[in-house]
Amino acid sequence: MHITDIESIILQHDMEEELGFSQGYYKQRTAHLLKVHTDEGIIGIGEVFGAGPFAFANQAIINHVIKPLVCGRNPLDIGVIWHDVYNAVRDHGQKGLPICCLSGVDIALWDIFGKSTSQPLYQLLGGKARTQIAAYGYGMMFRKQKDLAAIYAAEVSKIVESGFTASKMKLGMGVQKDVELARAVRHGAGDGFKLMADTNHAYTVGEAIQLGQQLRDLDFYWFEEPVMPEDYQGYSAVRTALPGIHIAGGEAEWTRFGHRELLTRRCVDILQPEVAATGGISEFMRILSMAHAFGTPVIPHVWGSDVLIAVDMHLVSVIPDIPGGLHQFEPMLEYDTTPNLFHEQLLSTPLGIREQITATGGYVRPPEGPGIGIELNEDFIETYRVA
Numbered sequence: 001m002h003i004t005d006i007e008s009i010i011l012q013h014d015m016e017e018e019l020g021f022s023q024g025y026y027k028q029r030t031a032h033l034l035k036v037h038t039d040e041g042i043i044g045i046g047e048v049f050g051a052g053p054f055a056f057a058n059q060a061i062i063n064h065v066i067k068p069l070v071c072g073r074n075p076l077d078i079g080v081i082w083h084d085v086y087n088a089v090r091d092h093g094q095k096g097l098p099i100c101c102l103s104g105v106d107i108a109l110w111d112i113f114g115k116s117t118s119q120p121l122y123q124l125l126g127g128k129a130r131t132q133i134a135a136y137g138y139g140m141m142f143r144k145q146k147d148l149a150a151i152y153a154a155e156v157s158k159i160v161e162s163g164f165t166a167s168k169m170k171l172g173m174g175v176q177k178d179v180e181l182a183r184a185v186r187h188g189a190g191d192g193f194k195l196m197a198d199t200n201h202a203y204t205v206g207e208a209i210q211l212g213q214q215l216r217d218l219d220f221y222w223f224e225e226p227v228m229p230e231d232y233q234g235y236s237a238v239r240t241a242l243p244g245i246h247i248a249g250g251e252a253e254w255t256r257f258g259h260r261e262l263l264t265r266r267c268v269d270i271l272q273p274e275v276a277a278t279g280g281i282s283e284f285m286r287i288l289s290m291a292h293a294f295g296t297p298v299i300p301h302v303w304g305s306d307v308l309i310a311v312d313m314h315l316v317s318v319i320p321d322i323p324g325g326l327h328q329f330e331p332m333l334e335y336d337t338t339p340n341l342f343h344e345q346l347l348s349t350p351l352g353i354r355e356q357i358t359a360t361g362g363y364v365r366p367p368e369g370p371g372i373g374i375e376l377n378e379d380f381i382e383t384y385r386v387a
């Protein structure tokens, strides 16, 4: 078997309402999918992290840099291809766009591996450590509306009602405003409900500690990306100053080499590699092993279409218990609950996340088909394809 083509597909749709986070607002959703074609007719599906203009830049890297390196090769040489591409792009980008592109290709190669052996991805990765996985409902993004605290409180109540057992909100509007929003969400969710807050590196170390103390008092479970990702010492200082709340981060870190820094410098309590950015499934598994050696739990970051949601359902399934015992730390699937056509419409058989959550009280199961176990809805792709 050999690879005959890599097809890069960018999908976009307008949103009814602008949503934001500490770094900006956006009005469009983007998904950048890959189809890796083979001479045997097997097609691997992948997804590349990077919305808006970054998807178009990534498409150029796929077409001009990676495609010539990969076409003609055996798609089951996944590890060899990974290192050849990484070595080729190293001098031009050890982090960021080139690694996002490599990630998407690697995901598609694992899908081909599964399809060619008729095995689901979780089986190829060592088997399920748990039959069902908990999912947390992500929501409470910035909106350009006045009474954001009331909006956030109502939104988290809905997430609780729909069956999720945990939820994550966006913060990063300044410490004082953030405390008001976090209080509203705690009130809307109720005492004892698992809550997380994400500031997308909005703060200095001093501000992050000030906010983290308040979040801890409100019984938040984790505080995500408190400071800028390049500031490893700052991360470590924030973590040391805030016992009693978990510091999470890692979505803006790349490959085993970047995550090595977060681990050896003891920056985080929970590591959050993003499979479509950090180097794909191959690299995710290497980072997972390294994190395990440091005793640091992994809960993957997910920001993408249902292709990535499905990939992450497999990944969360195979994460080993840490440290091992009857009552274990449970990794969770991140699931965006804000309006998103790339959830529930992109696949010909939807993942049914919300239905599963409601039926099981917060749990989902990975697809059982070969590879990632999904099929794309080609009519939907035709409608929303822009490049």
Ligand SMILES: [Mg+2]
Binding pocket: 198, 200, 224, 225, 251, 301
């Ligand atoms: Mg985040």
